Amino acid sequence: MKRTVPLMIVLVGGVLMIIQYFIPHQISQDIFDNYTIWVPIIGAFALILGVGSLSRLHGHKVRNKAPNWPYSLAVLVPMYLLPVFALLLPASVGGGMDPPGVYNFAYMHIQVPIQSTMFSLLAFYIASAAFRAFRAKSLLATLLLLTAVIVMMGQVPIGELLGSWFPKVGLWIIDFPNNAAKRAIGLGVGFGILATQLKIIFGVERNWLGGAGE
Amino acid sequence: MKENIWSRMLNLDRRWIFLCIGVVCIVPFFLPFGLPVIPTAHVISIFDYIENLGPENAIFISFDFDPGTDPENMPMAVAVMRHAFSRHIPVFFTANAPLAQGMLESGFAYVTNPDAQEYFHVVSWQEWAQYREQGITGRDELQAAWEADGNVLPENASGWVFEGRDFAKLGYLPYFALAILGMTSSIASQYPEDMNGNPLIDMPMLQEHKSLRDVDLATTFSGTAACMWWVTYAREKIGLPVAFGVTAVSATDYTIYIQSGQLVGQMGGLRGAAEYEVLLQNAGYVEKPDRAFIGMDVQNAAHLLIFFFILLGNIAYFAGGFHKKGVLLKGRR
Amino acid sequence: MYTTIGVWVAALFTLAIYSFLYRENPLYRLGEHLVVGISMGYFIVVTYTQVLKPRLIDPIANDGEYILLIPALLGLLYITRFFPKIAWLSRYPMAFIMGTSMGVGFPLAMKASVLRQLEATILPLYQSGMPWHSVLGNVILVLGTLAALIYFFFSKPHKGPFFGTGSKIGIWVIMIGFGATFGFTVMGRISLLIGRIQFLLNDWLGLIN
Numbered sequence: 001m002k003r004t005v006p007l008m009i010v011l012v013g014g015v016l017m018i019i020q021y022f023i024p025h026q027i028s029q030d031i032f033d034n035y036t037i038w039v040p041i042i043g044a045f046a047l048i049l050g051v052g053s054l055s056r057l058h059g060h061k062v063r064n065k066a067p068n069w070p071y072s073l074a075v076l077v078p079m080y081l082l083p084v085f086a087l088l089l090p091a092s093v094g095g096g097m098d099p100p101g102v103y104n105f106a107y108m109h110i111q112v113p114i115q116s117t118m119f120s121l122l123a124f125y126i127a128s129a130a131f132r133a134f135r136a137k138s139l140l141a142t143l144l145l146l147t148a149v150i151v152m153m154g155q156v157p158i159g160e161l162l163g164s165w166f167p168k169v170g171l172w173i174i175d176f177p178n179n180a181a182k183r184a185i186g187l188g189v190g191f192g193i194l195a196t197q198l199k200i201i202f203g204v205e206r207n208w209l210g211g212a213g214e
Numbered sequence: 215m216k217e218n219i220w221s222r223m224l225n226l227d228r229r230w231i232f233l234c235i236g237v238v239c240i241v242p243f244f245l246p247f248g249l250p251v252i253p254t255a256h257v258i259s260i261f262d263y264i265e266n267l268g269p270e271n272a273i274f275i276s277f278d279f280d281p282g283t284d285p286e287n288m289p290m291a292v293a294v295m296r297h298a299f300s301r302h303i304p305v306f307f308t309a310n311a312p313l314a315q316g317m318l319e320s321g322f323a324y325v326t327n328p329d330a331q332e333y334f335h336v337v338s339w340q341e342w343a344q345y346r347e348q349g350i351t352g353r354d355e356l357q358a359a360w361e362a363d364g365n366v367l368p369e370n371a372s373g374w375v376f377e378g379r380d381f382a383k384l385g386y387l388p389y390f391a392l393a394i395l396g397m398t399s400s401i402a403s404q405y406p407e408d409m410n411g412n413p414l415i416d417m418p419m420l421q422e423h424k425s426l427r428d429v430d431l432a433t434t435f436s437g438t439a440a441c442m443w444w445v446t447y448a449r450e451k452i453g454l455p456v457a458f459g460v461t462a463v464s465a466t467d468y469t470i471y472i473q474s475g476q477l478v479g480q481m482g483g484l485r486g487a488a489e490y491e492v493l494l495q496n497a498g499y500v501e502k503p504d505r506a507f508i509g510m511d512v513q514n515a516a517h518l519l520i521f522f523f524i525l526l527g528n529i530a531y532f533a534g535g536f537h538k539k540g541v542l543l544k545g546r547r
Numbered sequence: 548m549y550t551t552i553g554v555w556v557a558a559l560f561t562l563a564i565y566s567f568l569y570r571e572n573p574l575y576r577l578g579e580h581l582v583v584g585i586s587m588g589y590f591i592v593v594t595y596t597q598v599l600k601p602r603l604i605d606p607i608a609n610d611g612e613y614i615l616l617i618p619a620l621l622g623l624l625y626i627t628r629f630f631p632k633i634a635w636l637s638r639y640p641m642a643f644i645m646g647t648s649m650g651v652g653f654p655l656a657m658k659a660s661v662l663r664q665l666e667a668t669i670l671p672l673y674q675s676g677m678p679w680h681s682v683l684g685n686v687i688l689v690l691g692t693l694a695a696l697i698y699f700f701f702s703k704p705h706k707g708p709f710f711g712t713g714s715k716i717g718i719w720v721i722m723i724g725f726g727a728t729f730g731f732t733v734m735g736r737i738s739l740l741i742g743r744i745q746f747l748l749n750d751w752l753g754l755i756n
Contacts (some may be wrong), residue, residue, distance in 0.1 A: 001635075002635040002638075003635075003638075005561060005639070005642075006638040006639060006641070006642035007642070009639065009642035009643055009644045009646055010645055010646030010649075011646065012646070012724075013642070013643060013645075013646030013647040013650060014646040014647065014649050014650035015650060016650065017646075017647050017648075017649075017650025017651045017653075018648075018650045018653050018654060020650070021654045021655075022654070025599060029399065029693070031638040031656060032399070033396065033399050033400065033403060035647060035721075036392050036393070036395060036396030036399075036403070036404065037403060037404075037602070038615075038617070039388075039389050039392050039618075039644065039647075039648075040388045040389060040392075040393065040598050040602060041386050041598065041603050041615065041618040041619055041622060042618045042621050042622040042640050042643065042644060043388030043598075043622070044388055044594045044598040044599055044603075044622060044624050045389070045619070045622025045623055045626075045640070046622070046625055046640075047590060047591060047594050048625050048626055049625055049628055050587060050590070051587060051591065052568055052626075052628070052629055053535070054583070054587060056629075059558040068576070071576055071577065071579075071580045072580070073578050074577055074580035074581045074584055075581075075583050075584040075587075076584065078581060078584035078585045078587075078588045079583075079584045079585075079586065079587040079588045079591070080588070081588065082585065082588030082591070082592060082731075083588060083591045083592050083595070086592040087592060087595060087596075091568060097592070097596070098614050100549035103588075103589075103592060105549070105553060105586050106586065106588070107316045107587075107589055108316075108320065108553060108557075109552075109553035109554070109556045109557045110556060110557070110560060110581055111281060111313070111316070111562075111581075111582060111585045111586060111589070112281040112284060112316070112557070113281075113557035113560045113615075113743075113746070114560045114561075114563075114564055114578045114579075114581060114582050115280065115281035115282045115284075115313075115582055116281050116282060116283075116284045116285060116580075116739065116742060116746075117560070117561045117564035117565060117743050118282070118564055118578075118582070119282040119283065119739045120285070120736075120739035120740040120742065120743045121564070121565070121567065121568065122736045122739065123235060123239070123516075123736040123737050123739060124231070124235055124236070124568055124739035124740075125736075126520070126732065126733055126736045126737075127231050127232070127234070127235040127519070127520055127523060127620045128228045128231045128232070130520045130523040130524045130527065130733070131226075131231055131523040131524070131526065131527040132224065132228075132527060133527075134524050134527060134528075135528055135531050135537075136525065136528055137537065140718065140719070143719060143722045143723060143726065144723070144726040144729065145524070145726065146721045147722070147723045147725075147726025147727055147729075147730065148726040148727070148729040148730040149521060149524065149559060149730070150730070151266055151726065151727045151729075151731065152517055152520065152521070152729075152730035152731075152733050152734065153517060153521060153732075155462075155483075155485050155513075155517070155730065155731070155734050156485070156510065156513050156514045156517045157247075157249035157250060157251055157252075157510060157514060157735075158247070158249060158514040158517070158518060159517070160249075160252070161249065161542045164648075167252075167254075170612025170730070171254060172680060172684060173723065173726075173727055174466055174727050175469060175473065175684060176683075176684035176685070176687045176688050176691075177687050177688075177691055177720055177723040177724065177727075178466050178469065178723060178724045178727040178728075179469055179470050179473055179688055180687060180688050180689075180691025180692045180694075180720050180723045180724070181695050181720045181723060182466065182467055182469070182470050182689065183470045183667075183668060183688075183692045183695075183725055184691075184692050184694075184695030184696045184698075184699060184717070184720075184721070185695070185699075185721075185724070186467075186660060186664055187660075187661060187664055187665070187692075187696065188696075188699050189660070190656065190657075190660030190664065191661065193656055193660065194656060194657055194661065195335070195714030196655065197311055197621065197649040197652060197653050197656070198653070200449040200645060200646075200649050201646060201649050201650060201653075203619055205560055208641065208645060209638055210601070210638075212617075229568065229569065232568050235740070239737070239740050239741060239744050242746070243745075243748055243754075243755045244754075244755070282739075283739070284742065285738055285739050285741060285742020285743065285745075286735060286738045286739065286742070299640040310590055312586075312590040312593040312594065313589060313590075315593050315597070316589065317581050338724075346753065385597050386593055386597050387597060387598065388594070388598060389644070389648070391648075391652070392648065392651065395651060405601075406601045406605075406606075407601045409596075409597070409599075418695055422715060442659070445659050446655045446656055446658075446659040446660070447650070447652075447655055449659070450655045450658040450659045450663070451655060453601045461735050462731040462732065462734040462735030462738060463728070463729050463731060463736075465735075466724070466727045466728045466731050467728070470664065470667070473667055473688075474663050474664055474666070474667030475667070476659065476663055477664075482731065483734050483735050483738055484734065484735075484738035484741065485734060505742075505745060508745070509738065509741040509742070509745065512737070512741045512744070513734065513737055513738065513741065516733075516737040516740075516741075517733065517734070517737070520737075522755070523688055
């Protein structure tokens with residue numbers, strides 16, 4: 001019941017879905033259509049895992065006054081208050097999903113700037129890496145470096161000003177040698193995905209079972 | 215090894231480098247170069263494809279990115295949205311993640327903001343209910359009837375967009391790859407109602423385009439490999455043409471799908487978005503290009519600086535003889 | 548008023564995150580934690596409005612589609628994860644999703660990522676009217692793909708004219724591929740910074756148009 005039944009569900013579900021792809025019959029199609037309606041409903045409940053885990057982790061920190069515990073409130077308060085504002089409270093007190101509600105404000109004016117600024121920090125680190133780590137130490141490293149410089153300069157209008165061949169060569173590199181490398185990598189990844197899918201369906205790969213209630 | 219100018223240079227506090235890149239990314243906004251951006255084949259092919267579509271066709275614009283890559287992906291999505299709205303091509307908007315749905319809202323609000331210099335004026339599903347009841351649902355007859363009743367297009371508006379006729383905001387669904395697959399049979403079975411709670415089944419654009427089989431193009435704007443879902447689950451299952459707008463980091467990974475004919479084209483990073491903006495301007499859809507084009511000026515300066523850093527780093531490395539020693543003198547900050 | 552406050556709050560958080568470049572500080576940490584909390588809160592709301600209400604609650608309440616209780620009960624089994632004695636029950640919804648999605652994806656992934664890609668590599672190297680750089684490009688595309696595949700083939704030692712030379716050419720091709728990616732990565736990272744600076748200079752300070 002604990003391990004065999006889930007493995008059987010995976011096997012039967014997987015094989016059935018592979019077979020239905022090759023059977024263009026109405027019954028097969030109806031089963032598939034119903035399946036695609038069911039899946040998001042099941043998936044929606046997976047949210048409970050995320051909310052539960054975060055609540056447990058940060059609730060524990062707050063209760064025990066662990067180091068830096070006030071930051072945990074910055075996780076818990078918006079997590080629980082946003083749904084209350086969005087779904088339960090009226091617009092007169094900042095409720096609802098549209099501006100000028102709290103829900104919209106939190107996303108547009110806190111979430112978006114913080115997240116995109118965090119990503120933009122990488123611009124500083126890549127500049128630092130260009131200065132300190134990007135060396136022509138060997139033939140291969142030089143090849144990588146030259147390609148990077150040509151492609152990088154070919155992407156900006158000033159590259160064309162420096163030499164009209166920059167963008168042309170840059171595009172040629174992307175369309176041919178780059179494609180050769182990416183195709184080989186892509187084929188490897190593709191075969192890897194297929195192998196993993198088969199391993200999961202046939203129960204060879206079982207890590208996803210985890211240790212839940214052994 | 216004795217400390218010298220080269221070692222001091224290579225052990226420079228990295229915050230000086232941070233300062234340089236910060237300054238270089240600010241100054242060009244005040245002293246623009248205004249260099250032209252020349253569109254490339256991968257972007258032109260998307261533009262031309264959409265240019266050949268009209269009100270009888272339909273496209274998907276899928277916001278498959280979160281706020282992290284907003285500066286790169288949003289200008290692309292906005293440019294394609296403007297193009298489709300200008301040509302009255304019905305657009306279905308989807309999102310592959312909850313935060314991506316917020317991006318959808320944000321992008322749509324940007325294009326339909328009445329305070330902007332150019333925008334599209336939204337007529338909500340409820341606002342044109344009386345025309346539906348009279349059986350007026352065709353694009354041109356609807357606009358004619360709407361304007362005949364005294365509705366005047368504001369001066370700064372580029373056109374009307376009727377909800378349910380010109381666009382439908384479908385939004386997010388969990389396991390979005392399977393939602394794409396489900397939409398190959400029926401869009402309405404996956405989305406019983408739109409993000410505003412309107413019944414999709416009653417919308418004219420849904421009645422004319424019941425499944426992805428009746429759709430002419432899916433454009434996905436993505437900062438992850440999620441864009442491939444559209445190729446795997448829609449392109450390969452029913453042959454739906456797909457176009458990508460991806461971040462620069464992943465752009466070189468997907469050109470193989472252009473070569474294999476699985477993609478109509480691809481916009482890569484800010485440059486791709488700027489190219490599309492230029493194409494829109496050249497075709498007369500907008501008066502001037504938008505944020506991506508302006509950003510390319512800064513991109514020029516920043517790329518030159520990075521090039522300079524690479525050069526300087528290598529000169530210091532070899533001139534200082536570090537290639538022989540293998541290590542630098544002291545730890546770095 | 549709403550927009551003005553919003554822009555100021557966004558600017559404050561933008562600067563708070565950038566303060567990390569100098570050194571880590573409490574404002575940065577606050578931002579880091581807020582992102583997690585807000586995205587989860589947002590996730591809950593969107594899941595309710597996009598999935599639970601239109602696809603589960605409304606169809607059951609308005610149309611009596613009680614069959615939908617089956618996926619709902621299956622989904623609810625996820626909760627058992629928090630009760631060690633019955634935590635194994637949470638494997639059931641996971642198994643259902645895992646098995647079926649693997650099965651659904653298998654033939655399509657094979658087509659998209661393997662068959663089409665192999666097909667696209669089998670191409671004519673030369674056709675009349677083709678410019679020389681395209682011919683050269685096609686040769687590199689075909690031979691380069693083969694060479695890079697040889698490099699990833701670890702079942703044979705990389706020695707001799709076929710495996711040895713092949714893998715050597717393969718690694719050159721791969722390095723060019725990585726170089727191209729790095730060139731684009733620089734552009735991508737800078738673009739993200741440009742986006743934030745545009746916000747600060749335009750939306751917040753109004754210094755540029």
